[in-house]
Amino acid sequence: MSLNEVRVSVLSLQSCQSDIRTGMDILTDVAMDLAEAREEGVHTGIKEMEVMILECAKLDREIDYFVDIVDQVTSAARAQQPEALVNLSATVKEQFTERIAQLSDADLHNHSKVMAFKDSIKTSFNQANEESxxxxxxxxxxxxxxxxxxxxxxxxxxxxxxxxxxxxxxxxxxxxxxxxxxxxxxxxxxxxxxxxxxxxxxxxxxxxxxxxxxxxxxxxxxxxxxxxxx
Structure with missing residues (x-):
């Protein structure tokens, strides 16, 4: 695989990442609607959506790290002999595995869209409770x-x-x-x-x-x- 092909693949992955982030915004909108409606079972529904948005945050984070590692490895490969490209995939996989192993799921709660989700739900509940x-x-x-x-x-x-x-x-x-x-x-x-x-x-x-x-x-x-x- 050439470096140009690697770049095209990374751009496709980043396009998927954009869709994931859009999905997280949609999840937040639906959760806010539920909070404002104050219907029975709303807390269970929102809790399930929080689990979903955390999973999206995890995937988003992993894509960020993967793209970063690919950029670092390909930049280093450009300065080396063509034979270095043969081990490009294995190098990326090894570094990505090491990086992911060091991460904690607890950090996902600091993801900007997860924080926005929680803040938006809190605001929606407060507004709903104030309305009479x-x-x-x-x-x-x-x-x-x-x-x-x-x-x-x-x-x-x-x-x-x-x-x-x-x-x-x-x-x-x-x-x-x-x-x-x-x-x-x-x-x-x-x-x-x-x-x-x-x-x-x-x-x-x-x-x-x-x-x-x-x-x-x-x-x-x-x-x-x-x-x-x-």
Whole structure:
């Protein structure tokens, strides 16, 4: 197998990984609907979905490590003799097996989409519990105020967000790939990443501070549907 064929295979794998992540978002949406409906057996259903999203997180993590190892091994192979390509597959398999053996399933709970799943369910339950005939009108007003305060436009891309990430320190939102790319570029320059929102004093945005805001994502989608109807 040539290095070009390896690269094509990696791109196909990354395409599957994108589908896995989309599936995790769909799982979160369905779980939020269940939490808001408050129907009988909702906790059992959500627990089953949590098991599913953890399995997806495990597969997502393994693909990340596999792609990383392939990139390292192929980069090293380019500087060696063609015969090195013969052992390429075995080298990748050996290093991948060693890396996976060192991982803990407990770490899956720190996966960004798993954390977003749990945070979204908690928020949905809280909102459902707050809703009643007495406070429905007041709740609608609060939601309207909240939506007007949260800017749906990413401060980096200057377009409406699709997958908003919330900074737990300063509560600002950014488009997921945009903020992750900014953090990566700043770190490659040995610099801290400042929050791109004008006037924010957060001078060190870290990936660990970010969480996917599935509630805001649903609001953005809801607004799009309303705009299309009008």
């Amino acid at each position: 005939a007495e406070n429905m009108e007041e709740l609608d007003e609060d939601i309207a105020v909240t939506q007007s305060q949260v800017n749906f436009t990413c401060p980096l891309t200057q377009v409406e967000m699709v997958n908003p990430m919330k900074n737990k320190k300063c509560n600002h939102h950014y488009e997921e790939p945009a903020i992750l790319d900014l953090i990566k570029r700043r770190h490659s320059q040995n610099k801290k990443c400042r929050c791109p929102v004008v006037g924010c004093g957060n001078a060190n945005v870290r990936e660990s501070d970010l969480i996917l805001d599935q509630v805001l994502r649903r609001r953005i989608q809801s607004q799009k549907r309303q705009n299309s109807h009008t």
